[in-house]
Amino acid sequence: MSLPIIQLNNAYKRYMMADEEFCALNNVSLSIKKNEYVAITGPSGSGKSTLMNILGCLDTLSSGEYILDNQNTANMKEDSLAKVRNQSIGFIFQSFNLLPKSSVLNNVIQPLVYRTMSGAERKSRALKALNEVGLAEKINHLPNQLSGGQRQRVAIARALVTEPAILLGDEPTGNLDSKTTSDIMSLFDRLYEKGHTIVIVTHENEIANHCKRVIRLVDGQIEFDKYNQQRISVVDNAMEANCE
Amino acid sequence: MSDFINTAYQGLRAALQAIYSNAMRSILTTLGIIIGVTAVISVVAVMNGLSSNISRQFNDLGSDMVTLRAFTSANQEMLGFINKLTYDDFLVLKGKVKGVEDMTVTMRAYSLGASIQYGRDTIQTHILGTDSSYQKVVNVYPVEGRFLSESDDLRRRRVAFVGSSVIKKLNMPENPTGEFIKLSGDYFRVIGVAETLGSILGYDQDNYIIAPFSTIRSLNGSQVTENIEIMFRPKAGIALETIKSQMRQILRSRYKIEEGEEDYFEFVTAEKTKEQFDSILRSVTLVASGVVAISLLVGGIGIMNIMLVSVTERTKEIGIAKALGASSNIILYQFLVEALVLSLIGGVIGIALGYGIAGLIILFLPGSPDLVVPMWAVLLSFGFTTFIGVVFGLAPAIKASKLVPVEALRYE
Structure with missing residues (x-):
């Protein structure tokens, strides 16, 4: 019914490594629709990070087609890709990637800086996004004055502020303890329920099984792509862990 | 057009922010320029003071006075x-x-x-x-x-x-x-x-x-x-x-x-004696200018080094900015503006310091001449610092703008 937001057709990504060609993505095709909650998983070296970079327009395909939000990114130049990243993608990184010398508010405002709008509008949008992740009181703090979970929430606010077509998380809970992991995952749940499209790259089965759909890569190819019948709640697990 | 203004404004803002949040590094960067410009201004002012002092004294003697003496x-x-x-x-x-x-x-x-x-x-x-x-x-x-x-x-x-x-x-x-x-x-x-x-x-x-x-x-x-x-x-x-x-x-x-x-005799005019003094002064000025030019050049190289280090140090930051949608132009512009602002700040401080130091030196000069810094010296040192900012800022700026976002993000 609804058009796919992400459409990847026969995608190949090849690297030259020590005179040998290495195929990180080998004929991958997939399609993700609006308001899906997808985990991309697989062992290390399976190509999931490469796929993540492709989906995030941080890297381009060797061959194949990638259509994001009705835009064919195949032949785009770096500056057009930068624009696509700004308009359509909200990144959430494992190591947060906040600017250490900028306040929480300025970190969240940063992606809006590359758009033409008034300073007041930038600020009100950033405050709204920070409110959504529950950090409205910390806007003047520096990242190093926050806990890991709070930093990741700042990063999520930064991803939300541009109202992107998809939220892309690259191991978003990789640096967090189990309690904070469950906090962040329930934040993702809430965003999903509000209608956001979420794609998370993870090597943790727990996280993968928490999502509605799991795509598993092995050796640059899709091993399986299935919908979880029974979602395992990371939240419950964490509760149990805390009780023990 | 408004896109362009936004880019310009944001680039300037980012540059000023970077300068401000790395205050120590910024000061060290501008130090070379400050010293260079200070030297230019004070040397020129002191030489000018000396020369106008001498001219005035010769005018007092009467420049049309002629001495006839045995030769x-x-x-x-x-x-x-x-x-x-x-x-x-x-x-x-x-x-x-x-x-x-x-x-x-x-x-x-x-x-x-x-x-x-x-x-x-x-x-x-x-x-x-x-x-x-x-x-x-x-x-x-x-x-x-x-x-x-x-x-x-x-x-x-x-x-x-x-x-x-x-x-x-x-x-x-x-x-x-x-x-x-x-x-x-x-x-x-x-x-x-x-x-x-x-x-x-x-x-x-x-x-x-x-x-x-x-x-x-x-x-x-x-x-x-x-x-x-x-x-x-x-x-x-x-x-x-x-x-x-x-x-x-x-x-x-x-x-x-x-x-x-x-x-068996010769005519000596005040003009002739003045010319001799002037030519001595000119050669002293020339030597001083050479020394000063070298210090300006060293200052410029200082700026380039710091900017190159700054690009490397901020590779990750550039990666983040690019991931969030910054175009190459905005990055290029930001680093260029940063270099330019640093050298201009250095230039302004240098001119102020140069005036101060020249004023102090002139206090101890005979005949206490007025402190006059010719416009050309101010323009020259300003022009030169701007030039240094652009030239020595360009290479690091281009380097920064060409970084591939994936690789920049991976940089630790």
Whole structure:
């Protein structure tokens, strides 16, 4: 019914490594629709990070087609890709990637800086996004004055502020303890329920099984792509862990 | 268009923020430029002060004043001749040469030695014999008392008109007119004090005594053949050359100088002496400029190094900015603006410091000239710092803008 937001057709990504060609993505095709909650998983070296970079327009395909939000990114130049990243993608990184010398508010405002709008509008949008992740009181703090979970929430606010077509998380809970992991995952749940499209790259089965759909890569190819019948709640697990 | 303005504004903001949040690094970066520009401004200002000081003093002397004095060529000197001009030459020239406004004669007091005494103090000084028209030719004005009069000369009075340094060195009262100073056993009454001229390049222009020509001449007596110098000023509108040729003709015939032989005398103009001073100053300035140019260049290289380090250090930051949608242009622009702002700040501080330091140095210069920094020096150092900002900022800026986002993000 609804058009796919992400459409990847026969995608190949090849690297030259020590005179040998290495195929990180080998004929991958997939399609993700609006308001899906997808985990991309697989062992290390399976190509999931490469796929993540492709989906995030941080890297381009060797061959194949990638259509994001009705835009064919195949032949785009770096500056057009930068624009696509700004308009359509909200990144959430494992190591947060906040600017250490900028306040929480300025970190969240940063992606809006590359758009033409008034300073007041930038600020009100950033405050709204920070409110959504529950950090409205910390806007003047520096990242190093926050806990890991709070930093990741700042990063999520930064991803939300541009109202992107998809939220892309690259191991978003990789640096967090189990309690904070469950906090962040329930934040993702809430965003999903509000209608956001979420794609998370993870090597943790727990996280993968928490999502509605799991795509598993092995050796640059899709091993399986299935919908979880029974979602395992990371939240419950964490509760149990805390009780023990 | 508004996109462009936004890019410009955001680039400037990001650059200023980066400078502000790395204050220490920014200060170190600009240090080279600050030192360079400070050096340019202060050297130029001091040289300018010196040069205008000298020009003014020469103007006081009267740039149209000409001195005629004996000249002995190297050849004649080897043969043991020493040419001299006599008082008779002066009288002849004064009577015959047309177009001269004022003409005066001076003679050094060779036989008297150069020491004078007042109370218990004795100093060395220049003792000059001349007549009343000296005042008009050389522009000497008394601050106390009067200059020599015609009757002083006629009556061989033992009176002295003294430079201000003499008063100070001999610890004489502030108004010393009427006091007596001792000159090789004879007492001279002080009749006036000259206004202070200051010194040129360490030479005290106020350390002299002027006495009537006839007095000095008689005191010199017959021990030394008289050797005078003649000073004159051409009348307004009369070319110096016509006067010189009249004098040359008269003197050559008086001394029977043969055709083709060199003059036994020479004309010295204040202009000529000033040119010599100026050319010395110019070469000093040139050497100083070279040193200063090197320091500016080193400053520029400093900026480039820091900017390159800054790009490497902020690779991750650039990666984040690119992931969030910053175009290459915005990154390029940001780094370029950063380099430019740093060098301009350095330039402004340097100009301010340069003014300050030059002002301090000038306080200790003789004649306390005004602090003048010519516009070209300000523009040059400003232009140069801007140039350095762009040139040395460009390479790191291009490097930053070309970073691939994936790789930049991976950088730790």
